[in-house]
Amino acid sequence: MHLAPSRKFKTAVVKVFVRADLDRATATEVALLPFVLRHGTRRLPSMRAVNRALEALYGARLGVDVLKLGEQQVLSLRLDLLGDAYLPPGEGVLAPALELLADLLLDPRRDDQGALPAAAVAQEQDKLRRYLEGLIDDKAAWASERCVQVMCADEPYGLSEYGRLDDLAAVDGARLEARRGALLAGAPLDVYLAGAFDPDAAREVVLRVFGARLAGGGARADQRGTTDHPAPGAPRAVTERLPVKQARLVLGLRAPVRLADPGYWALLLMNGVLGGFPHAKLFRNVREKAGLCYDAASTHERLKGLVFIACGVEAREVARARDLCLEQVAAIARGEVTDEELEHTRLAYAQGYRQLLDAPAQLVNLDYIMALGGRSGAPDDASRAVAAVVKDEVVAAAAGLRLDTTYALEPEEQGEAACAS
Amino acid sequence: MRELTVRTSQRLDEALHEATLDDGLPVVVVPKPGYLKSVALLTTRYGAVDQAFRLGGELRRTPAGIAHFLEHKLFEDQAGDVFDQxxxxxxAANAYTTHHETGYYFATSERFPECLDLLLDFVTDPYFTQEQIEKERQVIAQEIRMYLDDPDARAHQNLLRALYHRHPVREEVPGTLESIQAIDKGLLELCHGAFYRPEDMLLVVSGDLAPQDVFAQLEASAARRRERRGAPPAAGAPERLEVDEPPGVVEAAVEERHPVASPRVLVGWKDAPAAAGADLLRRSLVQGLLLELLYGRSTAFYEAHYASGLIDGSFSHGWMGGRSGYAYSVVGGETKDPDAFVAAVLDRAREARQGGLDRDDFARMRNRAYGSFVRSWNSVEQVVSQVTSARLNGWDVLAYVEAVEAVGLADLEAGLDLLLDPARRVVSIVRPLA
Structure with a gap:
């Protein structure tokens, strides 16, 4: 149980996380589970009954999802509530909302055989199937997903947190209920509360509804966690074609540095200098100076140690954009980082961390993720760590990057794509 | 400085400090004690719909996308790139352009006064070079292409083109690959002079700030800006043209094919124009609550069609209205069967007319609306965006709760007329490639 009460908010956020290894054999079941749980509890035996109960609690909002953190799959339930202090006198939503949240996870609606209801499973199977099939509809996200699939084809990271289309049809209510049981066995369940709530009252309710299932952070002895990079091979280049108007380019790079490693903060800063902000090299040089792209940015996956560069570009400029993006990495590795670039990036991260204190839900996420690397999630600790990084370490972080996969999604023909309209 | 007022809401435990600077710029400060982040949002009443206007008696027709182009270009000033500053x-700074406004904002937890000066300086002092304009044209072309590959953006754009004959809301905010070719230095300067006059703009700031300090700083910097800029342009205020838009739609159905797995469908209804002010707020509440009551997540409709797979998590609805005189309701999302989707949506509206609306449902919807309004005061970003939107649209943000309470079930019953009128309806579908 992690409680962070604050008087400056009018609402409270409650988050519950349950973590499993991302594994081909179980990924699809874990992905489906939170969405099926939303279909009701023993006491509120339908999705509509749950939604009506939420509305009556002054529009409490329930969100369920599944996250990919490194090579672990995390089931996440979230509730946003008005602070009891902002309700008409005598009314309170914290206790009933926590009870509802616990029921969704621990006492879901089941059929006579004790399985999760077949109708709910069938609906969510259909939704998840369409979601997976529809990933291709968002071209930027699709290109990124394909790059990961190609790059990590033989690693758990190559799996989507939403599982595999091929495995979906075989899932049923009994298997899903067994999966729920297996997930909760050993009870590594983290409950976070942040924002407007009374900590004494909250502690009492959380203990009552989640009780012995609570555990605090840390890794479980029987979980695999995130695997190491495979032995380096020759860089791959894959081009796929669709009738699109704009090419999407994604470069996947590997870093020998993960969240728990000493070089973590230098790699974070390196990514910031490269493409984390509008003052970064990718935005300045690929967008502003060369006018090649509207979006050009890099992202850093901290648990596995990956850096992705992505941009949208005219089809005939793909090669030029690729070279120019890689040149930004090479420039950092050659030491071409000005004091100004480094300082601006440091400031941007420090401010970002500080500002999390105004955003309870994000603060909770940071705390949970950092704990996976055995690190503090306190914004001040993160800011101090960023302040201590020196330029040579940033240069070394860029030098340690290895290009693994170049993925391009290109129009079917050069020039104007044959897209019916 | 003129007209300093402080208005408070006991229910929200919030205060609005409002004043108008000597140069005419209205300013609102919303103190949020204990917050580490401060934000400022500077907007001007100039958006994608303001293509044609009269300035100093002369009629001007400008290319689609010019307001958005101008927003991009203001991020460069004589001292270099504004992002760097x-x-x-x-x-962190950024900007956006909508149909009715252009907004520029920053968020910071340090050196707020410096950032505030910078914001006002870069937005009010344009610096254009032909070379940089050419470069920006390429960047914006990529932005436009990105939207061309976005099936949801296509479905919405096609809907607007089928709903409106002449109203410029039918044009894309960033313009088209063709229209942006005609934008040059002279046009950008003309539009900046016409639409970035302090009295047409609004500054809203929020954070752990003392209002008197903010106002004092703004007065001092306004004097500096006036000196630098000299007299305001002689042409005076631009005059917006009335749009002669008929009540009916252009065509009842539009379709496009796209490389997607899942079809999307939007059902839109063209509403009568709403006047800026309390009318706009009231109409948005009535139609918003009605749609929630018919199609929201706690309805039998949602439950049944989520179960049948006709709708999924992408299902959404809303009423969009702007002070330039467009207004429409829209319901849509991804679906496996667009035709069955449309039939289900229309059936629900007909059934509500026959069976009436439920009083308990209505009470729950109002609780929900109240909850989401209170929630929005949690984040300084949402505070500035909410206060700005209310002010630009001419309604009082502190009167929101009362406006919600003033809506009755009979208003919703009357609002249903719109959803039952086939002459005002358009269906826009994006289907997978054959």
Missing amino acids: FARVGA
Whole structure:
């Protein structure tokens, strides 16, 4: 149980996380589970009954999802509530909302055989199937997903947190209920509360509804966690074609540095200098100076140690954009980082961390993720760590990057794509 | 400084400090004690719909996308890239263009006064070079292409083109690959002079700030800006043209094919124009609550069609209205069967007319609306965006709760007329490639 009460908010956020290894054999079941749980509890035996109960609690909002953190799959339930202090006198939503949240996870609606209801499973199977099939509809996200699939084809990271289309049809209510049981066995369940709530009252309710299932952070002895990079091979280049108007380019790079490693903060800063902000090299040089792209940015996956560069570009400029993006990495590795670039990036991260204190839900996420690397999630600790990084370490972080996969999604023909309209 | 007022809401435990600077710029400060982040949003009443206007008696027709182009270009000033200047203090800045306004904002937890000066300086002092304009044209072309590959953006754009004959809301905010070719230095300067006059703009700031300090700083910097800029342009205020838009739609159905797995469908209804002010708020509440009551997540409709797979998590609805005189309701999302989707949506509206609306449902919807309004005061970003939107649209943000309470079930019953009128309905579908 992690409680962070604050008087400056009018609402409270409650988050519950349950973590499993991302594994081909179980990924699809874990992905489906939170969405099926939303279909009701023993006491509120339908999705509509749950939604009506939420509305009556002054529009409490329930969100369920599944996250990919490194090579672990995390089931996440979230509730946003008005602070009891902002309700008409005598009314309170914290206790009933926590009870509802616990029921969704621990006492879901089941059929006579004790399985999760077949109708709910069938609906969510259909939704998840369409979601997976529809990933291709968002071209930027699709290109990124394909790059990961190609790059990590033989690693758990190559799996989507939403599982595999091929495995979906075989899932049923009994298997899903067994999966729920297996997930909760050993009870590594983290409950976070942040924002407007009374900590004494909250502690009492959380203990009552989640009780012995609570555990605090840390890794479980029987979980695999995130695997190491495979032995380096020759860089791959894959081009796929669709009738699109704009090419999407994604470069996947590997870093020998993960969240728990000493070089973590230098790699974070390196990514910031490269493409984390509008003052970064990718935005300045690929967008502003060369006018090649509207979006050009890099992202850093901290648990596995990956850096992705992505941009949208005219089809005939793909090669030029690729070279120019890689040149930004090479420039950092050659030491071409000005004091100004480094300082601006440091400031941007420090401010970002500080500002999390105004955003309870994000603060909770940071705390949970950092704990996976055995690190503090306190914004001040993160800011101090960023302040201590020196330029040579940033240069070394860029030098340690290895290009693994170049993925391009290109129009079917050069020039104007044959897209019916 | 003129007209300093402080208005408070006991229910929300919030205060609005409002004043108008000597140069005419209205300013609102919303103190949020204990917050580490401060934000400022500077907007001007100039958006994608303001293509044609009269300035100094002369009729001007400008290319689609010019307001958005201008927004991009203001991020460059004589001292270089504006992003860099904000980065120097660790602040994050950005901007957006809508049909009715252009907004520029920053968020920072340090050196707020410096950032505030920078914001006002870069937005009010344009610096254009032909070379930089050419470069920006390429960047914006890529932005436009990105939207061309976005099936949801296509479905919405096609809907607007089928709903409106002449109203410029039918044009894309960033313009088209063709229209942006005609934008040059002279046009950008003309539009900046016409639409970035302090009295047409609004500054809203929020954070752990003392209002008197903010106002004092703004007065001092306004004097500096006036000196630098000299007299305001002689042409005076631009005059917006009335749009002669008929009540009916252009065509009842539009379709496009796209490389997607899942079809999307939007059902839109063209509403009568709403006047800026309390009418706009009231109409948005009535139609918003009605749609929630018919199609929201706690309805039998949602439950049944989520179960049958006709709708999924992408299902959404809303009423969009702007002070330039467009207004429409829209319901849509991804679906496996667009035709069955449309039939289900229309059936629900007909059934509500026959069976009436439920009083308990209505009470729950109002609780929900109240909850989401209170929630929005949690984040300084949402505070500035909410206060700005209310002010630009001419209604009082502190009167919101009362406006919600003033809506009755009979208003919703009357609002249903719109959803039952086939002459005002358009269906826009994006289907997978054959």
